[in-house]
Amino acid sequence: MKLAIVIPTHNEATKIARVLQGILNLEIPDIHKEIIVVNDGSTDRTASIASSKGVTVVTHLINRGLGGALGTGIMAALRGNADLIVTFDADGQHSTKDIPSMIKPILMKQADVVIGSRMLRGTGMPVARQVANRIANLVTWILFDIWTTDSQSGLRAFSRFAAERLRITSNNYDVSSEICGEIKRNQLRFVEIPIRPIYTDYSLSKGQGLLPGVKTFLRLLLHVTGRPR
Numbered sequence: 334m335k336l337a338i339v340i341p342t343h344n345e346a347t348k349i350a351r352v353l354q355g356i357l358n359l360e361i362p363d364i365h366k367e368i369i370v371v372n373d374g375s376t377d378r379t380a381s382i383a384s385s386k387g388v389t390v391v392t393h394l395i396n397r398g399l400g401g402a403l404g405t406g407i408m409a410a411l412r413g414n415a416d417l418i419v420t421f422d423a424d425g426q427h428s429t430k431d432i433p434s435m436i437k438p439i440l441m442k443q444a445d446v447v448i449g450s451r452m453l454r455g456t457g458m459p460v461a462r463q464v465a466n467r468i469a470n471l472v473t474w475i476l477f478d479i480w481t482t483d484s485q486s487g488l489r490a491f492s493r494f495a496a497e498r499l500r501i502t503s504n505n506y507d508v509s510s511e512i513c514g515e516i517k518r519n520q521l522r523f524v525e526i527p528i529r530p531i532y533t534d535y536s537l538s539k540g541q542g543l544l545p546g547v548k549t550f551l552r553l554l555l556h557v558t559g560r561p562r
Contacts, residue, residue: 334417336436337367337410341402342423346377348535353386355429356421361436369409370423371402389413400508404501411496418496422487424535431528435490438524445495446516446523448481449488453527469510477514481525485509488528495521 338356342349349370356368368388372380374396383390391409393401403420410418417436421427431449438444451458452466466485473484489512491499498519503511516523 334363334440335365335367335413335415336361336417336419337369337413337415338419338421338432339369339371339403339406339410340421340423341371341373341399341406342375342379342383343373343396343402344375344377344379345423346375346379346382348425349379349423350382350386352421352423352425353383353388356432357386357388359429359432361433364417364436367410367413367415369406369413371406371409373397373399373402398504398506398508400501400503400505400511403508407491407496407499407501411493415496416493418491418493420487420489425533426530427488428529428531431488434526435488435528438526439490439492443522444524445492445521447490448483448523448525449486449490449528450481450483450525451486451528451530452482453525454529458530458532473510473513477510477517479513479517481513481523483525484513486528495519 340352353368356366359366370383370388370390372383372390372392374393380390380392389409391405393405406420407418417439419432419435435447435449438447458466466483470481470484474480486509498521499512499515501508501511
């Protein structure tokens with residue numbers, strides 16, 4: 334069984350080595366891991382540091398955004414014959430200890446997609462982030478008719494069956510809600526499991542502010558109204 338772990342990165346030279354080493358140290362019985370780092374137009378040493386760890390590095394010459402990086406990474410995983418795909422942030426927010434729990438429902442044929450939710454148990458998420466997260470969940474529900482407790486989570490797992498059916502057209506943060514919409518459109522079975530994020534000043538600085546959040550909402554509206562059914 335082959336698991337591909339897709340890590341979208343943009344200027345993460347200060348964190349990527351530690352994130353990769355944590356995943357490399359993770360052992361899951363009967364699972365062969367491939368780590369795919371999508372270097373999304375970084376201008377620092379992200380790509381060279383990732384390459385020095387012996388992982389697969391796919392580079393965008395320009396910064397396409399989170400959606401573009403995820404799309405590239407998932408396609409690379411499928412071309413590499415992955416049976417399972419996990420998306421994992423590069424800023425150190427996710428714990429590698431959550432990966433086995435993320436893929437378990439898929440291995441047990443209970444789900445096609447697993448979303449790691451930071452909202453299912455106390456996580457120490459700042460109040461402002463909790464409010465923004467709940468607003469994003471509501472917007473995702475209104476636009477795509479699917480409810481999750483953490484629509485913006487970067488830690489997800491997909492079966493090959495599910496990943497092959499995803500149509501990712503968003504280039505930016507709206508990809509998280511778009512993925513939820515794809516779960517609904519394809520009638521994929523999904524479950525949420527609790528995860529415990531690792532919050533630092535650095536990881537908290539990576540989120541969207543108010544203005545980018547409004548832009549994301551407007552892009553989602555255009556996406557829903559303009560996309561062929």
